Amino acid sequence: MAGSIKELSKEEYLLKGHGACAGCSLAISLRLLFKALGNKIVMVVPACCTSVIPGPYPYTSLAVPVQNMLFEATGATASGVVAAFHRRGIKDVTVVGWAGDGGTVDIGIQALSGAAERGTDFIYICYDNEAYGNTGMQRSGATPYGAWTTTTPTGKKERKKDTPFIMAAHRIPYIATACSSYPIDFINKLRKAKEIEGTKYIHILAPCPTGWRYDTSKTVEIGRLAVQTGMWVLFEIENGKFKFNPPSNRLIDKAKRRPVKEYLTLQGRFRNLTEDDIERIQKWVDEDWERYCKLASNQYV
Amino acid sequence: MAQTVIDTANHIAAYAAKAARAQVVAAYPITPQTSIVERIAELVESGEMDAEYIRVESEHSAMSACIGAAAGGVRTFTATSSHGLVLMHEALHWASGSRLPITMSVVNRALGPGWNIWADFTDSMSQRDTGWIQFYCADNQEVFDTIIQAYKLCENERVLLPAMVCLEAFTLSHTYMPVKIPDQEKIDEFLPPYKPKWFLDVNNPFSHANLVSPEWYMEFRYMMQEAMENAKQLIPEIGKECGKYFGFEHGGLIDKYKCEDADLILLTMGTIGREAKIAVDNLRKEGFKVGTARVRVFRPFPKEEIRKLAENTQMFAIIDRGISFGMEGFLAEEIKASLYNHEDRPLIAGFVAGLGGRDVTFKTIEKIARKSSEWMQAGKVEKETLWVDLRE
Numbered sequence: 290m291a292g293s294i295k296e297l298s299k300e301e302y303l304l305k306g307h308g309a310c311a312g313c314s315l316a317i318s319l320r321l322l323f324k325a326l327g328n329k330i331v332m333v334v335p336a337c338c339t340s341v342i343p344g345p346y347p348y349t350s351l352a353v354p355v356q357n358m359l360f361e362a363t364g365a366t367a368s369g370v371v372a373a374f375h376r377r378g379i380k381d382v383t384v385v386g387w388a389g390d391g392g393t394v395d396i397g398i399q400a401l402s403g404a405a406e407r408g409t410d411f412i413y414i415c416y417d418n419e420a421y422g423n424t425g426m427q428r429s430g431a432t433p434y435g436a437w438t439t440t441t442p443t444g445k446k447e448r449k450k451d452t453p454f455i456m457a458a459h460r461i462p463y464i465a466t467a468c469s470s471y472p473i474d475f476i477n478k479l480r481k482a483k484e485i486e487g488t489k490y491i492h493i494l495a496p497c498p499t500g501w502r503y504d505t506s507k508t509v510e511i512g513r514l515a516v517q518t519g520m521w522v523l524f525e526i527e528n529g530k531f532k533f534n535p536p537s538n539r540l541i542d543k544a545k546r547r548p549v550k551e552y553l554t555l556q557g558r559f560r561n562l563t564e565d566d567i568e569r570i571q572k573w574v575d576e577d578w579e580r581y582c583k584l585a586s587n588q589y590v
Numbered sequence: 591m592a593q594t595v596i597d598t599a600n601h602i603a604a605y606a607a608k609a610a611r612a613q614v615v616a617a618y619p620i621t622p623q624t625s626i627v628e629r630i631a632e633l634v635e636s637g638e639m640d641a642e643y644i645r646v647e648s649e650h651s652a653m654s655a656c657i658g659a660a661a662g663g664v665r666t667f668t669a670t671s672s673h674g675l676v677l678m679h680e681a682l683h684w685a686s687g688s689r690l691p692i693t694m695s696v697v698n699r700a701l702g703p704g705w706n707i708w709a710d711f712t713d714s715m716s717q718r719d720t721g722w723i724q725f726y727c728a729d730n731q732e733v734f735d736t737i738i739q740a741y742k743l744c745e746n747e748r749v750l751l752p753a754m755v756c757l758e759a760f761t762l763s764h765t766y767m768p769v770k771i772p773d774q775e776k777i778d779e780f781l782p783p784y785k786p787k788w789f790l791d792v793n794n795p796f797s798h799a800n801l802v803s804p805e806w807y808m809e810f811r812y813m814m815q816e817a818m819e820n821a822k823q824l825i826p827e828i829g830k831e832c833g834k835y836f837g838f839e840h841g842g843l844i845d846k847y848k849c850e851d852a853d854l855i856l857l858t859m860g861t862i863g864r865e866a867k868i869a870v871d872n873l874r875k876e877g878f879k880v881g882t883a884r885v886r887v888f889r890p891f892p893k894e895e896i897r898k899l900a901e902n903t904q905m906f907a908i909i910d911r912g913i914s915f916g917m918e919g920f921l922a923e924e925i926k927a928s929l930y931n932h933e934d935r936p937l938i939a940g941f942v943a944g945l946g947g948r949d950v951t952f953k954t955i956e957k958i959a960r961k962s963s964e965w966m967q968a969g970k971v972e973k974e975t976l977w978v979d980l981r982e
């Protein structure tokens with residue numbers, strides 16, 4: 290396990306010249322993925338920002354084998370790759386599904402659920418920018434309440450889906466949340482996932498300046514605020530056992546959490562929120578935390 | 591020694607997948623395809639078939655898993671029917687565009703609504719533009735031979751496209767017939783282990799099926815069209831080779847019967863082609879100069895052979911077990927299109943028959959032939975598309 294960013298490999302497998310927006314956290318997360326797992330990985334990437342960022346044929350900025358795939362088919366495709374490698378006796382390659390929130394929690398949830406239920410031996414990473422970035426920021430099942438998107442111009446009326454817990458219901462061996470603002474946590478979770486057999490699911494909050502409407506220099510800060518306000522919680526569910534990870538484990542006491550307002554008001558997508566809305570979101574966050582704390586104290590989901 | 595088994599086309603398709611040494615099978619059940627995947631499950635679990643069977647949660651996932659497995663460098667097989675096939679539609683394009691030699695057997699069944707589980711070609715015909723090679727079989731032996739040949743064809747460097755081997759619901763899928771299964775060593779000789787041209791290799795990383803701009807897209811599509819043309823050449827060659835190895839062949843693009851001197855040729859697909867032979871024999875006894883030609887390969891479409899066939903005859907009667915709404919039967923469409931720039935154009939009449947599993951017996955076909963012959967004598971086709979045995 291890595292303790293500091295200085296211990297990471299100097300090798301880069303996200304090459305220069307990629308086309309992510311300035312300040313994009315997804316590009317940071319991709320880079321961290323390679324830092325954690327090296328280049329003995331095969332990626333399955335559905336339609337999403339990541340299918341555009343590496344650039345068009347005959348170029349790519351990803352220096353690992355990638356199977357680009359249909360929007361809803363990441364889980365199933367990974368099952369096929371894993372089966373093929375199994376047949377061919379290829380044991381030292383990790384198969385990674387890398388999909389957006391739309392490709393995970395909406396259109397791809399069936400294929401993901403199937404792959405998890407079958408116990409496909411792979412790591413599935415959902416990078417969650419809380420909207421359909423590729424197609425210009427339409428709402429997804431992961432868009433939070435109140436957020437502006439191009440299809441919720443006055444703010445989304447529904448709450449965000451709790452996808453890590455949907456995955457927990459599949460009784461897979463490893464589930465974790467992460468955020469690009471906490472790179473060591475993400476890297477350690479990836480490395481742990483790599484050593485576990487079966488389906489591993491990592492849901493990473495991916496701040497997106499383009500869609501969330503904040504200054505491109507604030508990506509790391511926004512991610513930190515998401516965690517510090519408790520809007521995003523870092524945890525693991527390992528063999529059914531729930532555990533907070535730092536710094537979320539220090540936020541169990543509600544007084545230690547910063548008000549959600551600090552996170553919300555920094556982002557243009559929440560501009561239309563009323564005081565009532567903000568109060569409502571605060572209440573939901575507090576309720577979620579009560580649930581998590583219960584899980585953490587008796588540990589089992 | 592070749593072994594003769596008496597079994598249904600569905601079980602025969604499962605045995606063919608085994609004989610071809612498919613390494614990964616991903617499939618989802620649908621009537622009347624189920625007994626293919628059930629038999630494969632039994633073969634895999636008993637250890638008789640050395641393959642991995644991915645029990646996916648939908649047909650879209652079945653094809654996606656096949657794509658993943660084929661990109662992982664193994665020989666893959668799947669089977670579906672009707673609603674399952676059309677649910678796959680998006681992934682069918684992805685498989686062919688990715689140039690992956692997947693073989694799939696399709697049990698042709700009608701599409702709803704209302705639910706109808708019987709024979710109809712509309713399911714696979716409506717997938718004709720997906721870039722898949724399409725074979726249509728008339729008996730169980732042909733199902734076996736064609737699956738083996740399909741792998742040989744698809745994996746050929748000049749082709750690298752996926753193929754559907756189609757067989758009709760119940761008329762074939764659940765009908766017992768004797769089938770010769772050659773010795774496995776012979777099959778292995780004919781169809782050696784799969785050597786992928788590329789796979790997702792960490793030692794040779796590249797991005798497969800990634801973003802492609804207008805500067806390149808057309809070239810990729812042109813290569814697919816070339817591959818189809820190559821397949822058209824290779825199909826008869828592989829059929830002949832199969833004949834040399836196993837003593838029997840189902841090789842041509844078109845299966846012709848008594849066409850040489852025929853004034854009227856009945857054009858068919860699938861099992862209707864078998865019934866048509868009986869009709870031809872009966873009609874010949876009455877002095878009718880009639881023949882029949884069964885189109886085995888619908889994609890690539892055997893344009894040139896259709897043109898040759900048109901040269902010495904007066905009339906084509908085309909029987910379609912499927913309809914492109916707002917136009918006509920699929921086969922009729924294609925045949926007419928093939929002949930437009932050709933000098934010898936016979937009279938052409940289209941007949942839509944047997945939709946949703948309605949029987950098309952030799953008697954039905956004789957009726958079609960008589961009607962066509964009336965029009966032929968009159969020198970004019972009265973109805974471009976006639977629906978046969980339609981309730982008034």
Ligand SMILES: Cc1ncc(C[n+]2csc(CCOP(=O)(O)OP(=O)(O)O)c2C)c(N)n1
Binds near residue numbers: 337361391418420429
């Ligand atoms: C079947 C299908 N429907 C719609 C699309 C269009 N589409 C491509 S990417 C995308 C949104 C992707 O959103 P997400 O998964 O959140 O990834 P992001 O773009 O945000 O990285 C959509 C709607 C598609 N490619 N395929």
Ligand code: SF4
Binds near residue numbers: 309312316418423500
């Ligand atoms: S839209 Fe958002 S997630 Fe997509 S590349 Fe731009 S910043 Fe990154």
Ligand SMILES: [Mg+2]
Binds near residue numbers: 389390391416419422
């Ligand atoms: Mg997204």
